[in-house]
Amino acid sequence: MATTKAATVTASDAIDLLVQDHDKVENMFTRIEQGVSKETAQELFTTIYHELTLHAIVEEQIFYPAVAQKPSFKDLLKDAFSEHAEVKQQLGDISYLEPASAEWTKMMGKVWKELQHHINDEEEKLFPKVREEFTEKELKALAGELEEGKHSKLDSELLSMPLGFAKEAKEKKTSTHTRAKAS
Ligand SMILES: [Fe+2]
Numbered sequence: 001m002a003t004t005k006a007a008t009v010t011a012s013d014a015i016d017l018l019v020q021d022h023d024k025v026e027n028m029f030t031r032i033e034q035g036v037s038k039e040t041a042q043e044l045f046t047t048i049y050h051e052l053t054l055h056a057i058v059e060e061q062i063f064y065p066a067v068a069q070k071p072s073f074k075d076l077l078k079d080a081f082s083e084h085a086e087v088k089q090q091l092g093d094i095s096y097l098e099p100a101s102a103e104w105t106k107m108m109g110k111v112w113k114e115l116q117h118h119i120n121d122e123e124e125k126l127f128p129k130v131r132e133e134f135t136e137k138e139l140k141a142l143a144g145e146l147e148e149g150k151h152s153k154l155d156s157e158l159l160s161m162p163l164g165f166a167k168e169a170k171e172k173k174t175s176t177h178t179r180a181k182a183s
């Protein structure tokens with residue numbers, strides 16, 4: 001079958017792309033649930049935060065507004081923004097906790113539960129209706145916009161990190177630097 005180079009890296013349409021993001025985050029939360037070292041916890045937290053920030057930005061700025069052009073989606077989009085904000089707020093709070101500590105793990109479990117609720121709403125209610133009401137051509141064009149949006153947004157991980165984590169990462173950088181200098 002003839003495949004273009006772009007097709008191997010590009011999700012086939014906007015829904016596929018957003019579901020891929022959800023799956024990526026789910027894998028990371030599953031790893032956390034199975035128990036991880038402090039270092040891995042910190043790494044996973046950074047990636048989760050970064051992925052979710054980008055995902056929420058392109059949903060809020062590109063996907064939801066495109067969908068909201070059809071009035072029948074009003075109810076389905078009603079809670080989406082506040083649910084994103086709630087998750088972001090909670091991750092911000094978690095960034096002050098010791099990665100992989102009991103409190104950190106408990107809070108990550110809590111935020112995952114809320115996120116699952118949001119993801120299920122999208123995958124079971126919103127996305128199927130979008131598939132019904134938008135043409136495949138429209139969804140492919142939307143995928144292009146979402147990918148472009150992601151590339152043009154946040155390149156710097158630290159730029160998109162909450163305060164507590166940014167502080168710790170900075171301290172870690174400084175101490176690594178100091179150690180490197182001392183040796
Ligand atoms: Fe989503």
Ligand SMILES: [Fe+2]
Nearest residue numbers: 059080118122
């Ligand atoms: Fe969302």
